Amino acid sequence: MADTLNxxxxxVAQPDLRAVGLVALAGTLDILIGSYDYxxxxxxxxxxxxxxxxxxxxxxxxxxxxxxxxLLAVILGFQHAAAMVGGIIAxxxxxxxxxxxxAITEYLVGVSLVAxxxxxxxxxxxxxxxxxxxxxxxxxxxxxxxxxxxxTEVVIGLQVIANDVARGTSWNDAFGKxxxxxxxxxxxxxxxxxxxxxxxxxxFPSWIAGLTVxxxxxxxxxxxxxxxxxxxxxxxxxxxxxxxxxxxxLPYGSISYLGLGSVCFxxxxxxxxxxxxxxxxxxxxxALLIGYAVAAFVRHDGDKYTNGQAIRxxxxxxxxxxxxxxxxxYPGAILPFLIGYLADAATAIGDLTATEEASFLETHGTxxxxxxxxxxxxxxxxxxxxxxxTSLPINIFAQNNGIISFTLCASRxxxxxxxxxLILFGVLGNVGAFFTYVPNCVLGGxxxxxxxxxxxxxxxxxxxxxxxxxxxxxxxxxxxxVGIGVTIVPNFATAHLWLIxxxxxxxxxxxxxxxxxxxxxxxxxxxxxxxxxxxIVPAEVDPYEALRQARLRGELPLTALPGMxxxxxxxxxxxxxxxxxxxxxxKPGLEAGDPADAEQDAHLRKMIEIEG
Numbered sequence: 001m002a003d004t005l006n007x008x009x010x011x012v013a014q015p016d017l018r019a020v021g022l023v024a025l026a027g028t029l030d031i032l033i034g035s036y037d038y039x040x041x042x043x044x045x046x047x048x049x050x051x052x053x054x055x056x057x058x059x060x061x062x063x064x065x066x067x068x069x070x071l072l073a074v075i076l077g078f079q080h081a082a083a084m085v086g087g088i089i090a091x092x093x094x095x096x097x098x099x100x101x102x103a104i105t106e107y108l109v110g111v112s113l114v115a116x117x118x119x120x121x122x123x124x125x126x127x128x129x130x131x132x133x134x135x136x137x138x139x140x141x142x143x144x145x146x147x148x149x150x151x152t153e154v155v156i157g158l159q160v161i162a163n164d165v166a167r168g169t170s171w172n173d174a175f176g177k178x179x180x181x182x183x184x185x186x187x188x189x190x191x192x193x194x195x196x197x198x199x200x201x202x203x204f205p206s207w208i209a210g211l212t213v214x215x216x217x218x219x220x221x222x223x224x225x226x227x228x229x230x231x232x233x234x235x236x237x238x239x240x241x242x243x244x245x246x247x248x249x250l251p252y253g254s255i256s257y258l259g260l261g262s263v264c265f266x267x268x269x270x271x272x273x274x275x276x277x278x279x280x281x282x283x284x285x286x287a288l289l290i291g292y293a294v295a296a297f298v299r300h301d302g303d304k305y306t307n308g309q310a311i312r313x314x315x316x317x318x319x320x321x322x323x324x325x326x327x328x329x330y331p332g333a334i335l336p337f338l339i340g341y342l343a344d345a346a347t348a349i350g351d352l353t354a355t356e357e358a359s360f361l362e363t364h365g366t367x368x369x370x371x372x373x374x375x376x377x378x379x380x381x382x383x384x385x386x387x388x389x390t391s392l393p394i395n396i397f398a399q400n401n402g403i404i405s406f407t408l409c410a411s412r413x414x415x416x417x418x419x420x421x422l423i424l425f426g427v428l429g430n431v432g433a434f435f436t437y438v439p440n441c442v443l444g445g446x447x448x449x450x451x452x453x454x455x456x457x458x459x460x461x462x463x464x465x466x467x468x469x470x471x472x473x474x475x476x477x478x479x480x481x482v483g484i485g486v487t488i489v490p491n492f493a494t495a496h497l498w499l500i501x502x503x504x505x506x507x508x509x510x511x512x513x514x515x516x517x518x519x520x521x522x523x524x525x526x527x528x529x530x531x532x533x534x535x536i537v538p539a540e541v542d543p544y545e546a547l548r549q550a551r552l553r554g555e556l557p558l559t560a561l562p563g564m565x566x567x568x569x570x571x572x573x574x575x576x577x578x579x580x581x582x583x584x585x586x587k588p589g590l591e592a593g594d595p596a597d598a599e600q601d602a603h604l605r606k607m608i609e610i611e612g
Contacts, residue, residue: 034069036060041075041278041407061408064143064359068413077417079281079403081117084148084418085425086284088116089435090447091149092392094223095157095178097232099171102310103323106432108392110318112149113426115386117419119147119394123378124415135366138374141396143355144404144415145375147382150395151454152212152340153182155219156521157392160333163513176325182387184329185337186380192345193376197369204346208530210461211476212343213350215483215523217455222487224451228261228444229253244440246295246305256300261445264291268449277406284450291442307437314433318426320389331506332513336524343527344395348375350461351398359410398457471540475533483526490520 037060062068068076092112096105126140157178164174192200226235230242234252241249242257250256267287271279279286295305315322352375356363375396383393404410425431462476486492494516500508518524 030069032070034072036069036072038072038075042276044274044276044279047273061360062411062414064361064410064412066411068409068411072409073411073413073417075278076403076407076409076411076414077419078421079278079407080144080146080414080418081421081425082282082285083403084116084146084397084422085113086288086446086450087151087397088112088148088422089438090443090450091151091154093436093438093443094154094220094447095161095175095392097158097223097227098162098165098238099175101171102436104172106314106429106436107318107323108390109435110426110429110432111320111389111391112386112394113422113432114319115382115389115391115426116147116149116394117422117424117426119378119382119386120145120419120422121416122382123147123375123396124412124419126374136370138370138377139381140378141352141355141371141375142412143352143359143361143371144410144412144418145352145355145396146415146418147379147394148397149392150340150344150383151216151220152344152523153337153393155216155523156333156336156340156517158223159517159521160330164330172325173328177328177330179325179387179390180327181330181333181337182393183327183384185334185341186383186387186393188338189341189345189376189383190380192342193373193380197372200345200349200372204342204349205534206346206350206461206464207472207476208527208534209343209346209350210458210464211480211483211530212458212523212527213347213461214455214458215480215487215526216343217451217453217458218484219487219522220451220454221448224444224447224449226444227440228258228448229441230257231440242440246307246437246439247303248300248305249303250300257441260291260295260298260305260439260441261448263294264288264442264445265449267291281403281406284446287449288438288442288446291445292438295439295442305439305441310437311430311433315429318429318432320391323390325390330513331510332517334510335514336517336521339518339524339527343523344379345376348379348396351396354398355404358404361410471537475530475537478533479526479530482529483522485522486520486525487522490522493519 089109089112092109093105096108099105123140123145124143126138126142129137129139131137160181161171161174161178164177165171195203223232226232229235230250230252231239231244233239233244234242240251242252242254243249245257248256264287267290268283271283271286275283292306296308298305349372352371353363353368356368356371362368379395383395386392386394497519498512498515500512504512518528
C-alpha cells in the first residue's frame with residue numbers, strides 16, 4: 001500500500017533520538033557552563049623568574065549586554081559581592097562603634113547588605129522614565145554599578161552620634177536623628193541629577209572629587225588604626241581596657257592586638273603576590289576571614305578573642321524594620337551632610353566613568369550623560385529608601401572595577417547576581433552576627449587597608465588630572481593641607497572659637513554646632529575650601545604649559561623653553577611639526593607599516609587635535 005512505510009523509509013522519516021539528545025545536552029551545558037576558561041579565574045601564579053614573563057591566554061570578553069553562562073554569572077556575581085562586603089560592613093561597624101546593643105549592630109549590618117543588594121540590582125537593570133526635548137531620562141546606570149554604605153556620611157555620622165551620646169542621649173535615639181537628617185539632606189543629590197552634565201563638570205571638577213575622596217580616606221584611616229590597636233573606645237579614652245575582642249581585655253596597643261591585625265596584612269600580601277584572579281578580587285573578605293579564623297584558635301590566658309555563642313544564638317533571618325528608631329533631626333549637621341552628599345555626587349560621576357572605562361564604553365557624549373543622570377537619580381532615591389528602611393545611606397562604589405578589568409566581564413547579568421548575593425548575605429542572620437563579632441583588632445587591620453585604598457583612589461583621580469595648572473596646584477595645596485591638618489588635629493579651631501551659653505536659642509545652637517562640625521571634619525572643610533577657591537581664584541594660562549603646547553604643535557623651537565640655550569656655532573633645534581616628522585623609513589628599527597608606529601602616530605595626531 002502507498003500509505004504503508006517500509007522499515008528503511010521509517011528510519012529515514014524518524015529523527016535520530018540520540019542526536020537530538022546530544023544537541024539538547026550541548027545546549028543545556030552551553031547555558032549552564034559555556035566555553036569560558038574557568039581555569040584562568042583559579043590559576044595561581046608564580047611572578048618570579050622567566051616563567052612569569054610568559055603571556056597567559058586571556059579569557060573571552062563579555063560586553064555590558066552579552067549573556068553569561070549561569071555558572072560564570074554566579075561566580076563573577078559572588079566576586080563583585082565579596083569585593084563589596086568588606087566596605088559595607090566596615091562602614092556600618094564604624095557608625096555603630098559606640099552602640100552597646102550588639103543585637104542592633106547585627107541588624108544594621110544585615111539591612112545595609114540587603115539595601116546595597118537591592119540598590120545594585122536597580123542600578124544594573126536601569127529603567128527608562130521619559131524623554132524630553134530629545135533627551136531620555138533613566139533610573140540607574142545600565143552597567144555593573146554596585147552600591148554600598150557611603151563613607152562620607154559615615155564620617156559625619158560617627159561624629160554627630162558621639163557628640164549626642166556624650167550629652168546623655170541614648171544611642172538608638174542618636175541614630176534615629178542621624179537617619180532623619182539624611183532623609184532630608186539626600187534630596188540635594190536628587191536635584192543635582194537633573195542638571196546638564198556640562199554644568200556638573202563645572203560645579204564639581206574631577207580633581208576636587210579626587211581631593212575629597214582622598215581626605216575621606218585619610219579621615220577613616222584614623223578609625224582603622226584605632227580599631228587595630230584594640231578598639232575605638234579605648235583609643236578615645238572611654239574605657240581603660242579594650243572591649244570588642246571577645247573576652248580578652250588588654251590595654252590599647254597591646255602586642256596581641258597588633259599581631260592579629262598584622263595577620264590580615266600578611267594574607268593580603270600573599271594573595272596579591274601569588275593569588276589567582278578570583279582570590280585577588282576577593283582578597284579583602286578572604287583576609288578578614290583568615291584573620292578571624294586565626295583569632296578563633298588563639299587564646300590569651302585562656303580567654304577567647306571571638307564570641308561563638310553569640311553567633312549561634314543570632315536570629316535566623318533579618319529584614320527591614322525588625323528594629324525601628326525614633327526619627328529626629330540634627331539641625332547643626334544639616335549643612336555638613338549637604339556638603340557630604342554634594343561630594344558623593346562628584347565622586348559618583350568619577351566612579352561611573354571608571355566603570356565605563358573598564359567596560360570599554362564611551363566616557364563622553366549622550367550615552368555617558370544619560371548614565372550620569374540615571375546614576376545620580378538612582379543614588380538619591382535608593383539612599384532615601386534605604387535610610388527609610390533603617391539602613392545606612394548608600395551610593396555606588398568603584399571597588400568592583402578591578403573585577404571587570406581582571407575577568408574581562410562587564411555583563412550586567414553578573415551585576416544582578418552580585419545584588420542577589422548581597423541580599424542573601426544580609427537576610428541570613430548568622431552572617432550579620434558573624435561580622436558583628438569580628439575582633440576589633442582584626443577588623444582594624446582590614447579597615448586600615450580598605451580605607452587606604454579609598455585614599456589611593458582619590459590620589460589616582462588627582463594624578464590623572466596631571467595637576468599641570470599652577471592654579472589647581474595652589475588650590476589643592478591649601479584645601480588638602482587644611483583638610484589633612486584638621487583630620488590630625490580636629491580641635492585646632494574649635495576649642496575656644498565660639499563659646500555659647502546654655503540658654504542660647506535653638507537657632508544659634510544649631511548654627512554653632514554646624515560651624516564646629518565643619519571645622520572639625522577634615523574632608524568637609526577641605527571640600528568647602530576647594531570649592532570656594534575654585535570660584536574665587538581666576539583662571540590663567542600657565543606660561544610653561546603654553547610653551548609646551550606650542551612646541552607640541554611645532555610652532556616654537558626648543559630654545560624657546562626657559563633655560564635652554566644652543567652652544568656657540570650650533571643652529572637651534574626646532575621641534576618638527578606633524579607634517580615635518582621623519583618618515584617611517586627614516587626611523588631606525590621600524591619598517592614601513594609598523595603597527596606600533598601607526599598607533600603612536602595616530603595618538604600624537606589626536607593629542608595635537610585636542611590640545612590645539
